[in-house]
Amino acid sequence: MPIDIDEGNLKFGLLGLVVALVEVIQEVLEREALRRVESGKLREEEIDRLGKGLMELDDALEHIKEENGIQDLVRNVRSDLDRLVEDTVKVITDPEK
Numbered sequence: 001m002p003i004d005i006d007e008g009n010l011k012f013g014l015l016g017l018v019v020a021l022v023e024v025i026q027e028v029l030e031r032e033a034l035r036r037v038e039s040g041k042l043r044e045e046e047i048d049r050l051g052k053g054l055m056e057l058d059d060a061l062e063h064i065k066e067e068n069g070i071q072d073l074v075r076n077v078r079s080d081l082d083r084l085v086e087d088t089v090k091v092i093t094d095p096e097k
Contacts, residue, residue: 016073019064020081023074026057 033050036042042050065071 020077
């Protein structure tokens with residue numbers, strides 16, 4: 001039995017997943033950047049460059065979501081990923097449950 005794949009829907013879903021994953025990576029980068037800034041080890045120009053880069057990434061992601069109409073899809077994927085991470089952390093921290 002052949003599998004009927006809608007190429008447009010597949011591309012739409014894949015783009016949503018990729019953007020959601022990049023948003024997760026962006027959050028990790030932002031936390032690391034904040035940690036480095038708070039450590040006092042970065043020069044002012046490094047802090048400015050880091051902030052600018054993170055803002056540009058955020059703008060690019062927002063542009064991609066708006067241009068492709070995937071805001072809701074990304075939000076749903078992020079929600080599912082967040083639940084998956086929470087469930088995984090629960091299992092790791094308390095395997096008896």
